[in-house]
Amino acid sequence: MTTQLLTTSQQDLEKAAELIKAGGLVGIPTETVYGLGANGLDPEAVKKIFEAKGRPSDNPLILHLHGAFQIPDYCRDIPDAAWLLAGLYWPGPLTMVLPVRDNVPKRTTGGLDTVAVRCPDNDATREIIRLAGVPIAAPSANLSGKPSTTTAEHVLHDMDGKIDAIVDGGPCRVGVESTIVDLTGPVPRLLRPGGITPEELEELLGQLVIDRAVTGEIAADAVVRAPGMKYKHYAPAAEVLIVDGSREAAARYIRERFTGGDAVLCFEEELPLYQGLSPVAYGREAEPITLSAGLFAALRSLDRGDVKRIFARCPVGGGINVAVRNRLRKSAGFRIVNAESGDENEK
Numbered sequence: 364m365t366t367q368l369l370t371t372s373q374q375d376l377e378k379a380a381e382l383i384k385a386g387g388l389v390g391i392p393t394e395t396v397y398g399l400g401a402n403g404l405d406p407e408a409v410k411k412i413f414e415a416k417g418r419p420s421d422n423p424l425i426l427h428l429h430g431a432f433q434i435p436d437y438c439r440d441i442p443d444a445a446w447l448l449a450g451l452y453w454p455g456p457l458t459m460v461l462p463v464r465d466n467v468p469k470r471t472t473g474g475l476d477t478v479a480v481r482c483p484d485n486d487a488t489r490e491i492i493r494l495a496g497v498p499i500a501a502p503s504a505n506l507s508g509k510p511s512t513t514t515a516e517h518v519l520h521d522m523d524g525k526i527d528a529i530v531d532g533g534p535c536r537v538g539v540e541s542t543i544v545d546l547t548g549p550v551p552r553l554l555r556p557g558g559i560t561p562e563e564l565e566e567l568l569g570q571l572v573i574d575r576a577v578t579g580e581i582a583a584d585a586v587v588r589a590p591g592m593k594y595k596h597y598a599p600a601a602e603v604l605i606v607d608g609s610r611e612a613a614a615r616y617i618r619e620r621f622t623g624g625d626a627v628l629c630f631e632e633e634l635p636l637y638q639g640l641s642p643v644a645y646g647r648e649a650e651p652i653t654l655s656a657g658l659f660a661a662l663r664s665l666d667r668g669d670v671k672r673i674f675a676r677c678p679v680g681g682g683i684n685v686a687v688r689n690r691l692r693k694s695a696g697f698r699i700v701n702a703e704s705g706d707e708n709e710k
């Protein structure tokens with residue numbers, strides 16, 4: 364199959380919608396990461412997503428809607444909190460898990476009795492959803508286990524020849540996947556941190572349980588609420604080691620150990636500390652949105668045969684840094700060292 368590259372012109376969006384209606388796969392831009400979209404109501408089309416990504420079939424997809432008015436079409440027993448959150452954050456980087464109606468195929472929900480829904484903040488993709496007249500099921504448009512894609516070039520790299528088309532909407536603004544909140548239990552539960560921060564959600568909802576999977580490691584055989592949480596994720600071929608601690612202590616720790624095949628992933632402010640080691644910066648520590656926007660592109664740039672180990676600097680604190688830390692820890696397989704104490708794997 365030849366993968367067509369489409370623009371965001373109306374004519375190309377119509378082409379993309381036609382491909383979706385015909386059961387095809389299209390790479391779509393969103394404000395978080397690129398999605399690998401198919402008609403979410405067509406089990407055969409959805410099956411192709413899992414095949415193209417090499418994704419385990421019990422890992423469900425997110426249904427992308429044109430607007431909140433479509434929630435009752437695919438969800439039932441919708442709590443007030445869902446309307447509150449959709450009203451405030453949609454279109455935007457917030458996914459809600461709600462009880463599913465039986466018109467949504469099991470392939471989309473991974474066999475669960477719940478479904479994840481979101482409305483992406485990207486005019487081109489919302490227009491494709493409107494023109495197609497169906498909700499678009501989409502996970503991130505990367506090979507399973509690899510860092511997510513934040514440009515059309517990334518999608519082409521992972522999916523060339525495997526999907527019908529890619530709509531190039533430029534680089535993604537947020538850069539990490541949506542926040543997922545489960546509203547099916549007695550208390551809202553954060554399953555994945557993202558562009559909408561835990562602090563904001565807790566303030567609005569009054570209470571929020573942070574699922575253990577957000578901060579800790581999950582065993583492969585564990586039963587988890589968001590099946591995606593248990594799989595290896597966001598990982599380049601190289602081993603990633605997070606080095607915590609002050610800038611100076613971390614630079615000392617890394618410089619003492621750096622050998623051939625090693626790479627440094629750090630904040631822009633730290634570049635001078637790693638002169639001579641060809642450091643890669645993924646954003647500015649002082650401006651956390653630049654870290655989320657740049658993380659996956661930087662991890663991808665280091666996903667090369669000659670890089671065997673990546674020493675990575677990870678931001679601390681709340682806000683979107685919670686999401687950046689979550690992705691980086693997963694890509695590191697939770698290997699973290701404190702440069703000041705020398706302790707490994709403190710979480």
Ligand code: AMP
Nearest residue numbers: 423424477478479502503588589590591
């Ligand atoms: P991706 O954005 O590629 O990570 O894929 C969608 C994410 O949404 C995965 O992490 C899924 O586990 C999660 N997800 C989708 N549907 C549900 C659901 N019904 N309950 C919990 N998590 C879900």
Ligand code: MG
Nearest residue numbers: 502503511540
């Ligand atoms: Mg993904």
